[in-house]
Amino acid sequence: MVAASKVADLAQNKVVVAGALLLTVTTALDVVRRWRRKGQQPPYPPGSWPFLGHFVTVMRYCWDNSSWALAKWGLELQRSQGFKTHGLNFCGTYIICLSDADLVQEVFEGDPHRFTKNFNDLPLGGDLLEYSFKDGLFTVNTDNPAWQVAHRILISPFSVRGVRGIMPMMCDQADLLIKAMKRDVGYGGTTYIDTWVVKMAFETIAVCGLGTSFGCFENAEINPFVKHLNEVVESLDVLGRWPPFLRRIFCRQRLQSYIDSSASVRRTCMEILQRRKSEEHKESHKDLLDRMLSDADPKTGQKMSEESVVDNLLTFLFAGQDSTAAAMASCLCYLCANPTCKERLLREIDEVVGKDQLSWEHLNELQYLDWCIKETLRLMPPGSLLLRTSTREQVLGGWYVPAKVPIIVNILALHYSEDLWGADVNEFKPERWERGLPHKFAFMPFAHGPRACIGREFTLMEQKVTMVKFFQNFDVERVPGDKAGYTVLKPDGRSPPFLNFDTPSWISPQAMELEAME
Numbered sequence: 091m092v093a094a095s096k097v098a099d100l101a102q103n104k105v106v107v108a109g110a111l112l113l114t115v116t117t118a119l120d121v122v123r124r125w126r127r128k129g130q131q132p133p134y135p136p137g138s139w140p141f142l143g144h145f146v147t148v149m150r151y152c153w154d155n156s157s158w159a160l161a162k163w164g165l166e167l168q169r170s171q172g173f174k175t176h177g178l179n180f181c182g183t184y185i186i187c188l189s190d191a192d193l194v195q196e197v198f199e200g201d202p203h204r205f206t207k208n209f210n211d212l213p214l215g216g217d218l219l220e221y222s223f224k225d226g227l228f229t230v231n232t233d234n235p236a237w238q239v240a241h242r243i244l245i246s247p248f249s250v251r252g253v254r255g256i257m258p259m260m261c262d263q264a265d266l267l268i269k270a271m272k273r274d275v276g277y278g279g280t281t282y283i284d285t286w287v288v289k290m291a292f293e294t295i296a297v298c299g300l301g302t303s304f305g306c307f308e309n310a311e312i313n314p315f316v317k318h319l320n321e322v323v324e325s326l327d328v329l330g331r332w333p334p335f336l337r338r339i340f341c342r343q344r345l346q347s348y349i350d351s352s353a354s355v356r357r358t359c360m361e362i363l364q365r366r367k368s369e370e371h372k373e374s375h376k377d378l379l380d381r382m383l384s385d386a387d388p389k390t391g392q393k394m395s396e397e398s399v400v401d402n403l404l405t406f407l408f409a410g411q412d413s414t415a416a417a418m419a420s421c422l423c424y425l426c427a428n429p430t431c432k433e434r435l436l437r438e439i440d441e442v443v444g445k446d447q448l449s450w451e452h453l454n455e456l457q458y459l460d461w462c463i464k465e466t467l468r469l470m471p472p473g474s475l476l477l478r479t480s481t482r483e484q485v486l487g488g489w490y491v492p493a494k495v496p497i498i499v500n501i502l503a504l505h506y507s508e509d510l511w512g513a514d515v516n517e518f519k520p521e522r523w524e525r526g527l528p529h530k531f532a533f534m535p536f537a538h539g540p541r542a543c544i545g546r547e548f549t550l551m552e553q554k555v556t557m558v559k560f561f562q563n564f565d566v567e568r569v570p571g572d573k574a575g576y577t578v579l580k581p582d583g584r585s586p587p588f589l590n591f592d593t594p595s596w597i598s599p600q601a602m603e604l605e606a607m608e
């Protein structure tokens with residue numbers, strides 16, 4: 091009995107001693123690491139829990155279902171605590187968040203070997219994006235040859251010259267939009283602006299890029315492909331907030347429908363590819379799909395694999411419609427909320443284009459329209475965060491950055507920085523663009539560098555074409571004193587007067603302003 095208790099004591103002592111030794115060694119190692127390390131540890135915001143880190147705080151911000159939750163939290167930290175660089179612990183994953191324009195410039199313009207785009211093992215839904223879009227341009231790692239080959243093949247059709255060739259096709263889509271709105275909504279009618287800009291953005295990329303119409307303008311019903319793609323996009327937002335192991339417990343159903351919808355949209359893209367391969371493409375103009383199937387990488391002579399073509403078809407249908415639709419809806423809402431700006435824009439369209447057919451030359455003259463679009467993208471960037479990864483242990487602006495740490499660049503906080511943009515930063519003021527950019531990295535809705543948005547010229551032209559055609563036909567106004575985001579027929583407007591817009595509140599400039607400011 092005594093012997094047994096001695097053995098138990100000894101065993102217990104050994105565990106205690108081993109535990110103490112382990113703690114001492116890890117503490118000593120940490121001290122040595124900290125001592126050897128150059129640079130300071132970025133500050134940690136309050137709200138970190140044991141094991142879960144800032145997960146609960148992030149979830150609290152996400153609870154309002156806003157896709158800007160994390161970005162808004164960063165903006166708030168910037169304003170209340172002065173944090174432009176801070177650390178974050180997301181269930182054990184260490185992340186560094188940046189909203190300092192100089193440091194962002196160093197990440198995007200400095201030595202290209204210091205930071206890369208790599209979605210592997212990233213928190214916040216990086217794995218989900220990879221699951222759906224695989225080796226598509228948006229998700230594939232920069233050092234993967236699939237990105238390099240596809241990028242070099244597609245950079246030319248997406249250049250200014252490349253998109254100029256498809257302007258007539260874009261104008262046709264905008265004409266179809268106007269026709270469908272006149273038919274389905276009618277003068278004085280009320281409608282959700284979202285429905286229409288989504289149709290426009292989706293049909294434009296599908297027809298101009300892939301030579302395939304999904305019949306969105308002919309049909310009031312939402313096309314099943316669009317429904318599934320929307321499910322994928324919405325689920326990305328919801329599921330991405332959960333770490334993968336918790337998703338399987340708390341979001342089982344959503345996860346399953348995400349998997350099913352991903353499979354369904356992929357099947358459709360494979361059908362588009364097979365159809366194109368089996369038929370002779372009649373159009374004289376080579377579209378994106380033709381280029382992906384026939385062009386070779388000018389550097390290596392390699393062609394894109396069939397899997398890569400499908401991944402990119404899906405990527406274009408996703409990246410090409412969601413953000414463009416959001417940008418156009420936001421711009422219309424801002425113009426409704428700022429009638430003086432709208433009047434100036436209408437005057438410009440009347441003077442430059444009038445009732446003529448819109449041409450490429452007109453687009454370059456529509457300077458105020460360009461400012462309105464930029465100002466909208468500043469206040470409502472469709473993507474509020476960018477993700478990069480540090481490739482090695484390094485110092486960034488005096489801060490210590492370990493290797494393989496995700497870096498979140500907060501676009502929203504840069505766009506709403508009073509230091510950069512001045513005291514009127516929250517206001518919609520297209521005129522501010524007359525002065526140019528306050529800092530090269532104060533405005534980055536399309537990111538910068540080799541991984542910047544390849545569809546930038548495509549979307550800017552599409553937005554301009556749509557806005558001109560829209561205002562050549564309609565006028566809009568907000569309901570005075572009504573809920574933020576609602577707009578109504580402007581009875582004494584230009585002829586013909588038109589439309590009540592019933593827009594969801596998330597897109598309202600006022601709602602955004604209030605939420606960002608709380």
Ligand code: HEM
Binds near residue numbers: 228471543
């Ligand atoms: C207002 C509209 C748009 C916005 C705000 C936008 C924004 C962005 C941003 C911020 C990135 C970089 C993401 C990152 O660095 O991680 C990106 C990449 C990309 N965008 Fe866009 N985008 C828009 C429209 C489009 C359109 C119309 C297309 C296609 C027709 C497109 C295709 C892509 C692709 C393929 C990439 C990945 C490029 C690469 O990494 O090589 N985007 N976009």
